Structures are given as C-alpha cells and as structure tokens.
Amino acid sequence: MARSTLFRRAHLVGYPQDCEYTVLVRDGVVSAIQEEGGSEEGADEELDLAGASFVAPSLADHHTHFASWSLSQQRVDLYTATSAAEVLERMRAWLPGARERQPNPHLFIVGQRMRVGEWPDLADMNRLALDRLEDVRPLAIFFAGFHSLCANSKALVKLGIEPEGHDGVLEEADCFRAWTIINEVPEDVKDAAVADTARKTAAQGITEILDLEMDFNIAAWQRRVRDKGINQLRVRCGMYWIHLGPALAAGYRTGDVLPDTDGLVTVGPSKWITDGSLGSRTACCHDPYPGESGGKGHFEYEPEALLDGMQTATRGGMTLAVHAIGDRANELVLQAFAKLDPSALPGSTIEHAQLLALSDLPLFARLDLVASIQPTHMADDRELAEQFWPGRTGRAFPFKALVDAGATLKLGSDAPVAPVDPWDAMAVAISRSGRGQGHLPPWHPEQAISPLQAWTACTSSGKARLEVGDRADLIVIAKDPLTVSAEELRNMDVRGTMLDGRWTHFAL
Known part of the structure; x- marks a missing residue:
C-alpha cells in the first residue's frame, strides 16, 4: 500500500476555484497543501487530476442501523x-x-x-x-x-x-x-451482507458511520474487522439502555478505541428512545392526532427514570444520543438534559428533532446539544406531517430555525428507515424537496439551509475543507458541492474515497 499520495492539479472544495492545488498525503495525514507549481515532495503514488476533480473531506452518516440496513x-x-x-x-x-x-x-x-x-x-x-x-x-x-x-x-x-x-x-x-x-441470522450471512454494504457505502464517499444497531455491537465489529477484513469504515458503536450496565461494568467510555480493529472502531454514545414515530402516530406530541380519539402519542419513560438513566450514562463517561420526534418528547428530553449534573458530555445529540416548539429551539445551543437530523425523512413524510400534524408543519423538520438558534447540525439517514445517501440528505436540506418530487413545490422552503451548512453537517471532520494536519479521510469528486444544484448533488460522481491515506474506493 502506498504510504504517500500526491494529488496534482486538484481543485479543493472550500478554496478559491480559480486555482489548482497540490495535496500531499503521507502516513495517513494531509501533510501539505500548496498552489500548483510550488516546490513539492515525491510520493509513492502520484495522481494528476488535470483540474477536473475536487478533493474534499470525506463524509459521515451520523445515524445508521448498519446490519439491519x-x-x-x-x-x-x-x-x-x-x-x-x-x-x-x-x-x-x-x-x-x-x-x-x-x-x-x-x-x-x-x-x-x-x-x-x-x-x-x-x-x-x-x-x-x-x-x-x-x-x-x-x-x-x-x-x-x-x-x-x-x-x-x-x-x-x-x-x-x-x-x-x-x-x-x-x-x-x-x-x-x-x-x-x-435479525438473528447466521453470523456469516450477516457479515457478508455488511461487507457488501460497507463497500457500497465507501463508494458514496463515506468513511465514518454511527452504528445504532439494536445490539451490543462491539463484539460484532471487532469480529468483522479482525476476521473478515471489513475495513472500509470508521465505526462508532452506539449502545442502548439495556447495554449500559454491562458497558460501564466493562469500563467502556465514549471514544475508547476498541482492540483488534486497527483503530477503526470506537465506543459511541448511549442511545435512548423516548417516543415513537410520525408514521405510526406514536411520536409524543402536545396536540392529539386527528382521528385518534385524543391520542397524543407515546413517551417511553417517566421523566425521572429517563433523567436517572441519562445521568448514569453521563457520569460513566458516555455521550448521549436521545431519540425524540414529537414536540412534547423534545420538550421532556430537553428538560432532562437541563437537569443533568454534571452536564451532558460534548457531542451529545437529540436524534431526529422533527417537531419542535419554537421556545425550545434556543435550548440546543444553550445545552451544547447537537441536532442529529435525517433530511430524507422530511421528503418521505411531508404528506404524513400535513395529515397528522396539521397547523404545525411550519415548525416540523425546522432545519434553518435550528441553525439560526445556534444549534449544531449533523446529518444522517437512519438506514434502513431511509437509504444511506449523504448526497440526497444534503440535497433535501438545501431544497426542501426529495428525489422525484420535482412536480411538488418545496416544502416549507423557509426552513432550507445553505449548501455550506449542509456540507459541514455531513463531512466526517465537520469542516468544509481539507487543511494541513487533518486525518487523510478524503474524497475525490467531480463537482463542487458548495455551488451545484440539489439534483447535481444527488448525482454526484464520487471518483475516490480515502480513509487514513488508503483507498477504500477508487474510480479515477
């Protein structure tokens, strides 16, 4: 394997587009970036992009159930x-x-x-x-x-x-x-499916996933990397409330690198599901669902029990990933976060945040919480939202309102609920319209975010551009995602994906 790669005549996302650049990757790190024509070191591998491709940070899917997907x-x-x-x-x-x-x-x-x-x-x-x-x-x-x-x-x-x-x-x-x-199928069957999907995921420009499979994922991913050579992705292993006790007893903390995984697999957050979903009419809301005899959805916990569990995870060194879809569920979850002592660890998230009271929006920034959203759900569920949340759709999937209130966004798919496709997620976020919905007007276009905001919510580094010293998780793509249309994003040609300086997808 080449330990160094030199990209010549590359355009760089986030840099002036009237310039071409030379980028040197060495030992898994971006070690040099300079305008084309300057002095340059040799490398094991040289690629001349001829001014026809863009080099950029790789992508992440911040919410998957990967074996199920x-x-x-x-x-x-x-x-x-x-x-x-x-x-x-x-x-x-x-x-x-x-x-x-x-x-x-x-x-x-x-x-x-x-x-x-x-x-x-x-x-x-x-x-x-x-x-x-x-x-x-x-x-x-x-x-x-x-x-x-x-x-x-x-x-x-x-x-x-x-x-x-x-x-x-x-x-x-x-x-x-x-x-x-x-999903209890033979390990070999499941691992073969995961291996195939990991290759396809890398071909989309993804180098990192958060895996929230309903399982104690650590042993599974150790086996997949160690024994099956599934090494196309960095994996953060989330663990559910039922796994919290064993995880803490074993000494696991969020961010710990797991042995036998070549540094690719780490301990992720403690996951809590507090309410249901829009489609099932079980998302917990302030207002009743039409035709449901006053039903307002389902909240899984007594508030004090939820707080106790979140507190235990936080004190044990775990970040939190808390599922909340309805506005009442989000209110209760935000109240629980506000009562935590000590506060939630940085990087803790509210997953989905689909329907929010306007008064709750500033709490994301105040509590230093990430809004982990899945834009494709907005496109898939716009008609259901009109039907089940009448009069409230202006604050449903409120991407821009969250950004304007100071919240940090992360984008994901929730696969298999929606396909793994970060390009579609970005396209929906900037256009408020889904694939094949060109005949429909954008849904609440006032909640669209900018291409830059969508892009940084999708990159594995959380940054818009590569910088010297960055981990060499990067992609080579045909167009600049900051300047193209939503449809061009959906059809982005990913020509190469690099993880830690090695190719996981190569089509140059």
Whole structure:
C-alpha cells in the first residue's frame, strides 16, 4: 500500500476555484497543501487530476442501523404502496422468490417500509391476512419508521407471542424486541451482507458511520474487522439502555478505541428512545392526532427514570444520543438534559428533532446539544406531517430555525428507515424537496439551509475543507458541492474515497 499520495492539479472544495492545488498525503495525514507549481515532495503514488476533480473531506452518516440496513437489501421495499391490498398483492408476487433465495424455514421473511397514510383498508393489514400469504414460515412486514410491524401467526410464535386473538401488529418496545430477533441470522450471512454494504457505502464517499444497531455491537465489529477484513469504515458503536450496565461494568467510555480493529472502531454514545414515530402516530406530541380519539402519542419513560438513566450514562463517561420526534418528547428530553449534573458530555445529540416548539429551539445551543437530523425523512413524510400534524408543519423538520438558534447540525439517514445517501440528505436540506418530487413545490422552503451548512453537517471532520494536519479521510469528486444544484448533488460522481491515506474506493 502506498504510504504517500500526491494529488496534482486538484481543485479543493472550500478554496478559491480559480486555482489548482497540490495535496500531499503521507502516513495517513494531509501533510501539505500548496498552489500548483510550488516546490513539492515525491510520493509513492502520484495522481494528476488535470483540474477536473475536487478533493474534499470525506463524509459521515451520523445515524445508521448498519446490519439491519445491510440485510434490508435482500428484503422487499413497500414504500410506494398506497393500500393494504397493494402490499398484500406485492408480497404474494415476491414470496416465491424469497423462499427460494432463503430456503431456511426458520428464518423470517421480511417486508419493510409500509407508508401508511389515508389507507382506506388499513384494518386489512393483520395477522390473518399474512397467514393467507404464508402459513409455514415466519413473515413480518415493518411499517415505515420501523416502530411497528405486522406479523403472521408463525412469526408471533417465534417471537414468543400467542397468536390466537392477536391482530399481529406490534408497536414500539414490542416491535424493537421483534426487530432484534428477526435479525438473528447466521453470523456469516450477516457479515457478508455488511461487507457488501460497507463497500457500497465507501463508494458514496463515506468513511465514518454511527452504528445504532439494536445490539451490543462491539463484539460484532471487532469480529468483522479482525476476521473478515471489513475495513472500509470508521465505526462508532452506539449502545442502548439495556447495554449500559454491562458497558460501564466493562469500563467502556465514549471514544475508547476498541482492540483488534486497527483503530477503526470506537465506543459511541448511549442511545435512548423516548417516543415513537410520525408514521405510526406514536411520536409524543402536545396536540392529539386527528382521528385518534385524543391520542397524543407515546413517551417511553417517566421523566425521572429517563433523567436517572441519562445521568448514569453521563457520569460513566458516555455521550448521549436521545431519540425524540414529537414536540412534547423534545420538550421532556430537553428538560432532562437541563437537569443533568454534571452536564451532558460534548457531542451529545437529540436524534431526529422533527417537531419542535419554537421556545425550545434556543435550548440546543444553550445545552451544547447537537441536532442529529435525517433530511430524507422530511421528503418521505411531508404528506404524513400535513395529515397528522396539521397547523404545525411550519415548525416540523425546522432545519434553518435550528441553525439560526445556534444549534449544531449533523446529518444522517437512519438506514434502513431511509437509504444511506449523504448526497440526497444534503440535497433535501438545501431544497426542501426529495428525489422525484420535482412536480411538488418545496416544502416549507423557509426552513432550507445553505449548501455550506449542509456540507459541514455531513463531512466526517465537520469542516468544509481539507487543511494541513487533518486525518487523510478524503474524497475525490467531480463537482463542487458548495455551488451545484440539489439534483447535481444527488448525482454526484464520487471518483475516490480515502480513509487514513488508503483507498477504500477508487474510480479515477
């Protein structure tokens, strides 16, 4: 492997575009940047970009469930279905091939991302309907958001639930428990899927992920790096509330580098899920959901119990990543952060922050919290927000309002809820419109952020440009992301991805 690479005649994102530059990477560090034509050192590898490519910091996805995302590539996606009848028909057509591809009768057959809006036949999505499709193998179909699912009788039995009299729908904690069991596939199968997805992720310009898989991820990622050679990504391993005690007992602290991972895998935050999702109408809100008989969603904890758990994690040296979607959930979570003593560690986040009271916006900066957002959810859920949060959409997915209030933003996907695609995330953030939504007006365009703000929220360094002394996690791309349109961002040509000075993707 080349320990040094010299880029010649490169444009640099964030630098004057009327100049070309020479960039030297040596021993995993950006060791020199100078205008083309100056004195230069030799290198093991030289690449002449001929003024036709841009070199920039690499990207990160700040919220994934990576094994689930990897396995989801083999599952049927039902996002575009508009009725229970359509879902059932598409599943009926897909099942023969699914049985053939995965002949093990004990493993789940899985559909995903049913996006329920005004389905007239929603009640037809139930256990008995799925039994008519599949009565031999366990079958489960996740609703969009992955906070609820529908299961057939065989699946309920495998999940330890008596099917008789059950409608097959599982929500929130029951759904999350099912998610973990559904993903219990042989290690070799899961690791092969992860390896393939890691390569594809590197080809998007990503060198770092936060993995919030509902598992104690440390052993899995040590195995993947040490035994399987999966080394295309830096991975921060988040851990859920159920893992907090064992993690602290083992001495883990956020930022610790895990052994046997070549420095690639570190301990991430302590993850807490406090409410549900918009699509499931379980996000905890101040106002009731239309047609829900006064239902305002679900909050998982008594406030004091949440505070105690967050306090334990903080005192144990863990940053916090707290899921809050509805405005009432965000209010309660911000109140808990305000009561922490000592305060939350730097880098702690509120995940999603989809619906916020205007009075809560300044608290992100005051409490030094990151708003970890997933812009593609805005594009996917704009119609649901209009339906379920009427009169409040001006403060839904309030990206610019957060920035204006001094909050730091980080962008992610929440894959498999939405695909890993940082270029699409940036495009949505600056345009307030999703892929294929050109026929629709931008949704609350007053909440769009600038290309620079979106870019720095996506880079692995949190900076707009490369600087001498930076870790050599970088990308070579065809265009300047600070000057192109949203559609050009979505179609960005990533020509090379470098992690620690070595190529994880090369198409130059």
